[in-house]
Amino acid sequence: MTAATETAPHAGAAPSEFPAGFRWGAATAAFQVEGALDADGRTPSTWDTFTAVPGRVHGEHRADVAVDHYHRYREDVALMAELGLNTYRFSVSWPRVQPDGRGPANPKGLDFYSRLVDELLANGIDPMLTLYHWDHPQVLQDAGGWADRDMAQRFADYAGLVAARLGDRVPLWVTLNEPWCTAFLGHASGIHAPGVADDATTLAVAHHLNLAHGLGVQALRAALPASAQVSIALNPAPVRTRGTSPADLDAVRRADALRNRIFFDPLLRGAYPADLIADTAHVSDWSFVRDGDLATAAVPIDVLGVNYYTPLYVAGGEGPADPYNRWVGSEGLVHVAPAEGPATIHGQVDAGGLRELLNRIRHDYGPVPIMIAENGVSYPDQLGPDGRVDDVGRVDYLHAHLAALHDAITDGVDVRGYVMWSLIDNFEWVYGYSQTFGLIHVDRATQRRTIKNSGHWYRGVIAANAIPPLNTPAAG
Ligand code: IFM
Numbered sequence: 001m002t003a004a005t006e007t008a009p010h011a012g013a014a015p016s017e018f019p020a021g022f023r024w025g026a027a028t029a030a031f032q033v034e035g036a037l038d039a040d041g042r043t044p045s046t047w048d049t050f051t052a053v054p055g056r057v058h059g060e061h062r063a064d065v066a067v068d069h070y071h072r073y074r075e076d077v078a079l080m081a082e083l084g085l086n087t088y089r090f091s092v093s094w095p096r097v098q099p100d101g102r103g104p105a106n107p108k109g110l111d112f113y114s115r116l117v118d119e120l121l122a123n124g125i126d127p128m129l130t131l132y133h134w135d136h137p138q139v140l141q142d143a144g145g146w147a148d149r150d151m152a153q154r155f156a157d158y159a160g161l162v163a164a165r166l167g168d169r170v171p172l173w174v175t176l177n178e179p180w181c182t183a184f185l186g187h188a189s190g191i192h193a194p195g196v197a198d199d200a201t202t203l204a205v206a207h208h209l210n211l212a213h214g215l216g217v218q219a220l221r222a223a224l225p226a227s228a229q230v231s232i233a234l235n236p237a238p239v240r241t242r243g244t245s246p247a248d249l250d251a252v253r254r255a256d257a258l259r260n261r262i263f264f265d266p267l268l269r270g271a272y273p274a275d276l277i278a279d280t281a282h283v284s285d286w287s288f289v290r291d292g293d294l295a296t297a298a299v300p301i302d303v304l305g306v307n308y309y310t311p312l313y314v315a316g317g318e319g320p321a322d323p324y325n326r327w328v329g330s331e332g333l334v335h336v337a338p339a340e341g342p343a344t345i346h347g348q349v350d351a352g353g354l355r356e357l358l359n360r361i362r363h364d365y366g367p368v369p370i371m372i373a374e375n376g377v378s379y380p381d382q383l384g385p386d387g388r389v390d391d392v393g394r395v396d397y398l399h400a401h402l403a404a405l406h407d408a409i410t411d412g413v414d415v416r417g418y419v420m421w422s423l424i425d426n427f428e429w430v431y432g433y434s435q436t437f438g439l440i441h442v443d444r445a446t447q448r449r450t451i452k453n454s455g456h457w458y459r460g461v462i463a464a465n466a467i468p469p470l471n472t473p474a475a476g
Helices: 046-051 071-085 107-122 138-142 150-166 180-187 199-223 246-269 274-279 293-297 352-365 392-411 453-464
Strands: 023-027 087-089 124-130 172-178 229-234 301-306 314-318 333-335 370-374 415-423 440-442 449-451
Touching: 023 124, 023 370, 023 453, 046 138, 071 107, 071 453, 087 172, 087 415, 107 124, 107 150, 107 370, 124 150, 150 172, 150 199, 172 180, 172 199, 172 301, 172 370, 180 199, 180 229, 199 229, 199 246, 199 293, 199 415, 229 246, 229 370, 246 274, 246 293, 246 314, 246 352, 274 301, 301 352, 352 370, 352 392, 392 415, 392 453
Parallel strands: 023 087, 023 415, 087 124, 124 172, 172 229, 229 301, 301 370, 370 415
Antiparallel strands: 314 333, 440 449
């Protein structure tokens, strides 16, 4: 956890091949791309409510139109085909499909995803469907949201509705995306919807999400063909310190519990870490965990989704509040800015952290099959006068992370695929449209799409099932 793993230099080296059948994809999420927030019976989500509050989102940007994927999905699937993707990860908008948060499905909402799935399959692209990427119906939030245990059953019912309609055509299902963000950004620091800041609630929410995942897996298994695979996408991080004091080393342990093990352990071992419960005993008695919950949370999955962006650096001591990392129940633990590496909204670019993280998962939790469900970077891309987006930084980023991924596979980690975040520039939550992660650029005035050079380069990776040397020109 404390030492960075070196990544072998691959620039200019012979191409590194990936295993046969490797999945190559790109991802989006409903609220970030669809727009059409009041179309066809959709009701407001928590993010509709949150973003309507002045001062919450950069530049008062809104997702009402986003990149209009709801209407332009055919064009977007054609671009995916041009990139050569064999997998597209998208999420379903819960309030589109079940506007009241309970009861029957809205057929028009499901129709949209049915059309999208058919379009993907017609283009040879496997759908990878995420059920929950943070946007639940506001009506459920009004009833308590994730702080309320009943939300886990609401999620399972919703999962069953989606599976009943799309289960015949979707081979890979993801229950929740990054429950850490929902619990900690949404309920500890409150910088994400629903904007709650309460430490005890955060721990209950984390548990209700783990329970919802387990109940969701059960609902999916009941409705899906045996061939379908079920997953969850977590966003763990290697936790490091530059210090050597006992307080620094203990900060690593505590941050690792709050960021990583609070999800890994219940899902993969059927128990919460004893040190996490002890560390937070003054915040919560954890009585929200009931008999049988942990067996439900640990119901087997087929693939573990790993979203990787950056390592975390911490130290023992006091410091100013960090809006992204509120360490629930762990006073005397501070997040420290990394000293080197290009800075992005996620922190330091550090490809070696991906290899380190994957080896750690294998070491601590066994040989679970893994899919990289997100990995990517936001840089300030420019559409040039020649009509191209020469995002050389993103090509470097992809090259380095794919090399680290290849190294992890060589180390023995069972990685089945790589899904890049993101397919297309989109609404980056509290950053609005100011942060661009896409392989595809979007002109905000016209919605015109342009494949960036990174997209052309990625197409070469997919075609070769290997990392080409860094200096390979991107055709396009
Ligand atoms: O845009 C987000 C995504 O919704 C969840 N994972 C991180 C991405 C980039 O910040």
